[in-house]
Amino acid sequence: MTGKHVPTNKHVHFNRFDEVKYFNDRPSPASSISSLPSSTGPITPPDAVQPLPSIGSYTTKNPTLHPLLVVSQPRAVLFDMTQHPSHVTTPYPALSARRGLLTESAVTPPARQMVISCPELPWRITVRATNGAYVTVSDVLGEIYENLRRNIRREEFYALRSREQERVTEAYQRRYRRIRDVKQREIEKQGGSKRIDFLKGAVWFSGMEKTAAEDEWMMFVRA
Structure with missing residues (x-):
């Protein structure tokens, strides 16, 4: 009696994404960011002078967000999230001139933790105070960058x-x-x-707004 042939090896099909190491379990080459430079550094305004946003443009009930992180026109901070946040700039001279700008509290009253969500991302980004007291603007920008550098x-x-x-x-x-x-x-x-690819090219940070959830903020992005 002739039996059925039973294959000894199971073949698994891999698509083209695997061929270019699309999924990579190795750690990201991004360096760890404990905090960004305390000086204004690369945050310099372009030639065009823009007025500072009015308080009403970045107050979201209670608490109040730092003016660099608000949703405003023009954007208060120019942050391409594929680039290290030390490259950010601002069109507002009043902000650029402030010493220690990045070490200022990201929110008033200060908070030791902030949670950031984004409609385009299935993950939330948790930002913790690296100075042990309150979350700074540097903490927010640095954690966004590092989180989005993680492999999917x-x-x-x-x-x-x-x-x-x-x-x-x-x-x-x-x-x-x-x-x-x-x-x-x-x-x-x-x-x-990486996670930033889930934004499908919308890699520019466009500010945040408070959500109904405690300590949670909604991040907006654009191409």
Whole structure:
């Protein structure tokens, strides 16, 4: 009697994302940020002089958000979240001139923790005070950057719809291709897709607003 052939090896199909190390379990090359420079440093205004936002433009009931982090026009801080926050600038000379700007409290009254959510992200970002007393502007910008530099997991990617997977993949490809240095571009490519790719190219921080939840703030982004 002839029996059925039983394969001894189970073949698993891997898609093109795996071929370019799309999912990478290695730690992100991003360095740890305990705090950003205490001086104004790179926060310098462009030639165009803009007035400081009025208090009404960044007060969200209670508590009150720091003017660098508010939703305003023009934006109070120019922060490309693919870049280290030491590169941020502001169009407001009144803010740029303030010494120790980044070490100021992110919210009034001061808080030891802030939770940030974003409609485009399935994760929340928890920001804790690195000085042991209160969350600073530096803490917020640094934690956003570091959190979004984390690699996404396979199950997180495949939980998306097909079209959303394509858009995340496109964002990943645009991110590493924009790097001019060939060696650094390859390192970024091999680093795999990261949380920031879930923003699908909307990598500019556009401010935050208070939500109904305690200690939680909604972050807005734009391309």
